[in-house]
Amino acid sequence: MAEPYLRVENLTKQFGPFTALGGVDLEVYPGEVHALLGDNGAGKSTLIKTLAGVHQPTSGQIYIEGKPVSFRSPRDASAAGIGTVYQDLALNQLMSVTRNFFMGRELKGPLGTLRMDEMNQIAHDEMLKIGIDFSDPTQAVGTMSGGQRQTLAIARAIHFGAKVLILDEPTSALGQKQQMGVLKTIKRVRARGDIAIIFITHNEIHSRLVGDRFTFLALGKVIGAGTSDQIGNDEMRRLMAGGAEMGDLEQELAGI
Amino acid sequence: MAERSEADRLKEETWLQRLVRRPEIGAFIVMVVIIVALAIASDGKAFNALGLKNNIKIIAQYGIIALGAAALMIAGEFDLSIGSMIGFAGMSMALMLKWGLPFGLGEATPFLAFIITLAMTLTIGWIIGTIVVRSGLSSFIVTLAFLFFLRGTTEVSFRLINQSTQVSGLPDYKEESWFANILGGEVFGWFYDAWYWFGQKMVAGVEWPARLTADNINYLAALNINRRLEQWVTGFDARFMWFLIIAAVAYFVLSRTQLGNWIYATGDNKEAARANGVPVNRVKVGLFMFTAFCATMFAACQVFDTNTSDAAKGNLMELFAIAIAVVGGTLMTGGFGSIIGVVFGAITVGLVANAVFFIPEIDGAWFRVFLGSILLAAVFANERIRKRITGGI
Numbered sequence A: 001m002a003e004p005y006l007r008v009e010n011l012t013k014q015f016g017p018f019t020a021l022g023g024v025d026l027e028v029y030p031g032e033v034h035a036l037l038g039d040n041g042a043g044k045s046t047l048i049k050t051l052a053g054v055h056q057p058t059s060g061q062i063y064i065e066g067k068p069v070s071f072r073s074p075r076d077a078s079a080a081g082i083g084t085v086y087q088d089l090a091l092n093q094l095m096s097v098t099r100n101f102f103m104g105r106e107l108k109g110p111l112g113t114l115r116m117d118e119m120n121q122i123a124h125d126e127m128l129k130i131g132i133d134f135s136d137p138t139q140a141v142g143t144m145s146g147g148q149r150q151t152l153a154i155a156r157a158i159h160f161g162a163k164v165l166i167l168d169e170p171t172s173a174l175g176q177k178q179q180m181g182v183l184k185t186i187k188r189v190r191a192r193g194d195i196a197i198i199f200i201t202h203n204e205i206h207s208r209l210v211g212d213r214f215t216f217l218a219l220g221k222v223i224g225a226g227t228s229d230q231i232g233n234d235e236m237r238r239l240m241a242g243g244a245e246m247g248d249l250e251q252e253l254a255g256i
Numbered sequence B: 001m002a003e004r005s006e007a008d009r010l011k012e013e014t015w016l017q018r019l020v021r022r023p024e025i026g027a028f029i030v031m032v033v034i035i036v037a038l039a040i041a042s043d044g045k046a047f048n049a050l051g052l053k054n055n056i057k058i059i060a061q062y063g064i065i066a067l068g069a070a071a072l073m074i075a076g077e078f079d080l081s082i083g084s085m086i087g088f089a090g091m092s093m094a095l096m097l098k099w100g101l102p103f104g105l106g107e108a109t110p111f112l113a114f115i116i117t118l119a120m121t122l123t124i125g126w127i128i129g130t131i132v133v134r135s136g137l138s139s140f141i142v143t144l145a146f147l148f149f150l151r152g153t154t155e156v157s158f159r160l161i162n163q164s165t166q167v168s169g170l171p172d173y174k175e176e177s178w179f180a181n182i183l184g185g186e187v188f189g190w191f192y193d194a195w196y197w198f199g200q201k202m203v204a205g206v207e208w209p210a211r212l213t214a215d216n217i218n219y220l221a222a223l224n225i226n227r228r229l230e231q232w233v234t235g236f237d238a239r240f241m242w243f244l245i246i247a248a249v250a251y252f253v254l255s256r257t258q259l260g261n262w263i264y265a266t267g268d269n270k271e272a273a274r275a276n277g278v279p280v281n282r283v284k285v286g287l288f289m290f291t292a293f294c295a296t297m298f299a300a301c302q303v304f305d306t307n308t309s310d311a312a313k314g315n316l317m318e319l320f321a322i323a324i325a326v327v328g329g330t331l332m333t334g335g336f337g338s339i340i341g342v343v344f345g346a347i348t349v350g351l352v353a354n355a356v357f358f359i360p361e362i363d364g365a366w367f368r369v370f371l372g373s374i375l376l377a378a379v380f381a382n383e384r385i386r387k388r389i390t391g392g393i
């Protein structure tokens, strides 16, 4: 078995008296999609924000290619190859596709001038590679569809050297057709073989369609993990429901 | 039919459609209407040799501070302390020029008075910005506090050091000091020289009556010739040059540089900008310092032009600056705005503010009625532009 690119060991995160993460283990491998599942409030976003350097862990250790690391800021994490696409995508609606693509990492000429033509070209090419042909990169992001915005955010993370691509519920706010578009994009990134993807969702069908490996979180703890072969559909449904048996739930509902 | 893609849904636009959709277009049309209306109503006097000079003087004054206010608004913040900062900077320079440097360090040259004042105002701008970004408080309230604080400090300093809230009768520094001259003197003399040269060609060989008629005088004024048939106006006020320089630099920075991208990104969605590594706080603090700089330039041009200052200088200017920025197409919510639009806005507002001098029959208070009306119209127009860009959210 190849070495995981990113490994998390017994990670905990307290917000004051509240335990958001209570000892989480996770391994992500290049060329694989690792689906992170769990109900609202399970701690998925907290986990990835810790990986992305937004939060500092209370205890536990993160390893990159076997070496222990600690991130003091999102910049540290990004330099270590962790590219995060947040739920709100970190895009600016009023700005153009290109200006968003290079936000904070602009290509500069003399006097800090922007190399606009070059930047337009790169933004266009990078988005084309993972699936959309965007004819006008000077268009404002506000006029793009949700799926296109996802693609932009993903292309941006990859272009700036992401080795681990973290997608926080990329399909949750989209219509059916656009959801499929995002799943295709995920598949295309996976096919490159060099990028590890953490795909957060609470949609069981989506995770089945693209996931190679699963981790289920409930109330800040891992309640189940395994590859897609190891986890059958029933087991998956049980874990999605936070570990409760479906039969129990049906009884409970019937009793109301 | 080939497979349709999302990109096909974006219609190709002609250059004319693009032009009409530019954010400055509203400000541009209003400006043209005002220029034409004023030219007709003043019988051309608003744009004769002296009329142009005086109009450009007030346009440049408004423009300098409106550029600062607009850049800051694009980054999502307000500065209500601009007017008081003008008063403070004017006080500081005038008192140093009259009473010497602080701590008995001797006489102040115009250059020293300016530099020491600028160091103070930039520091205050830094303090304001730092308070805003550190506390997360609304810049509206923080700068409102500084509006009172600085105006009060200005008045108290005048009384303590000068016994009166006014300094007048300073020597005319521009005669001696090149530095005072580039702030308070005249610029672009060649423009008026050429105008006079052309005027002379026009009237060559004309026999003038012993007593010139009003029509004669009007005609000569439009040719930069005075009643004694000499050159009338010799140059623009230096603030015109500073306005052009600041506008050019602001335009270049905002549209062409990395810093410009950071300014837009900061005002659009601060968290998104921060997540991508934009130093949001430094951008904001820097822009508060920029508005302080603009206020200081406004004050310096005034002090060295008139050789006076008083505690009320710059009163209400922060509101004019913000109004002009909005008329020029800057969004109140940040993330969007155009320097060219702000220039158009400054021209419009400046011309209307001055109109009473050229059309004496109108009541000067109509200026504020007009400003209120176009401000309201501009806010609605800007909101439509924002909705169009963000797809209606």
Ligand SMILES: Nc1ncnc2c1ncn2[C@@H]1O[C@H](COP(=O)(O)OP(=O)(O)O)[C@@H](O)[C@H]1O
Binding pocket: A015, A018, A020, A038, A039, A040, A041, A042, A043, A044, A045, A046, A047
């Ligand atoms: N900054 C914070 N301070 C305090 N509590 C937080 C903070 N962030 C998240 N939480 C809490 O941690 C829990 C897990 O949240 P989150 O990671 O967002 O869940 P998920 O993304 O799985 O829905 C929630 O109960 C949430 O209220």
Ligand SMILES: [Mg+2]
Binding pocket: A044, A045
């Ligand atoms: Mg979440």
